[in-house]
Amino acid sequence: MERVIDAKTTVIWQKEPEDRVAEPALLVKGYLDVIAIQQGSDTININREALPEIIRVLWRTLKWATKVWNPVTGCTKVSQGCKNCYAERMATRLAGRVGYPADEPFRVTLHPERLDMPRHWRKPARVFVNSMSDLFHSDVPDEFIARVFGTMSGCKKHTFMVLTKRPERMLKWLMRCGNGGGLGWITHNGAKPIAYGGDGIVVGENDRWPLPNVWLGVSVEDQTTADERIPLLLQTPAAVHFVSCEPLLGPVDLNKAHGFQRPIYGDTGGYPPPERLDWVICGGESGPGARPMHPDWARSLRDQCADAGVPYFFKQWEELWRKENT
Ligand code: SF4
Secondary structure, three states, rough: EEEEEOOOOEEOOOOHHHHHOOOOOEOOOOOOOOOEEEOOOOEEHHHHHHHHHHHHHHHHHHOOOOOOHHHHHHOOOOOHOOOOOOOHHHHHHHOOOOOOOOOOOOOOOOOOHHOOHHHOOOOEEEEOOOEEOOOOOOOOOOHHHHHHHHHHOOOOOOEEEEOOOOHHHHHHHHHHHHOOOOOOOOOOOOOEEEEEEOOOOOOOOOOOOOOOOEEEEEEEOHHHHHHHHHHHHHHHOOOEEEEEEEOOOOOOOOOOOOOOOOOOOOOOOOOOOOOOOOOOEEEOOOOOOOOOHHHHHHHHHHHHHHHHHEEEEEEEEEEHHHHHHH
């Protein structure tokens, strides 16, 4: 169970034992004076100064996801939306602990020991994949991505949400996947992936493709990034396509970005091609140095989605909220 008592800092978050696998181990024990992060049997005492940051992560993740799963940590910045990357701040604070390299905590780091974590979660969960990284970063090998998809393939009771700012590679990678025919395959049976020849990758044997429980999304912050990333997303085979407009740094016209149009589409593996985005998330920036979001930008997205009949989720507007309420 998680309970947010107060939006500032007075938070209790308790999870049942089987849920103690979220990473970055966001189990906050007790009240403000008894703060620890726990992962498995490791308990890490943290500085009270870090608590607001942890709460921000909770707010960001738990409202739309019930778990975070980070088989990869670390990243590099690609656009303005990365400027105040919370994952980088968290990695810096956790340097030398829970898998973050001491010398360069935000370096892209693979965590193969975490690949099977979702298999042990008994309750169906909405899983935010790689909240502390970007699965399609160029330093993440194809084969490791296949192993991540292999786990997702084997955990149909969970819904996995993969969000990237690198849709070019996501498209390229997903278009190499398929569920049959002459494609080369990488299978994943819960243990090691087995690479076959050819250019193809497949992550689950006899599985439907695209995986029905994997949602793919892009993160955009303004019109430029929307125009670049959304068309690539919509060409990528996925059961659900979503866009996260967070941190929203400028107005975004989703029609201009072809968000509600039928995209050019390749082999869908038997699935009908998507006609448009299935889900739009919007949020402002938070944390130190947060850049403001104009309310009209959020309203515009809401109205665009209403007109298109696409679900819209306003995630948070913490920075303005704090200014108005403290
Ligand atoms: S892509 Fe995401 S995780 Fe990577 S630096 Fe940018 S905001 Fe951070």
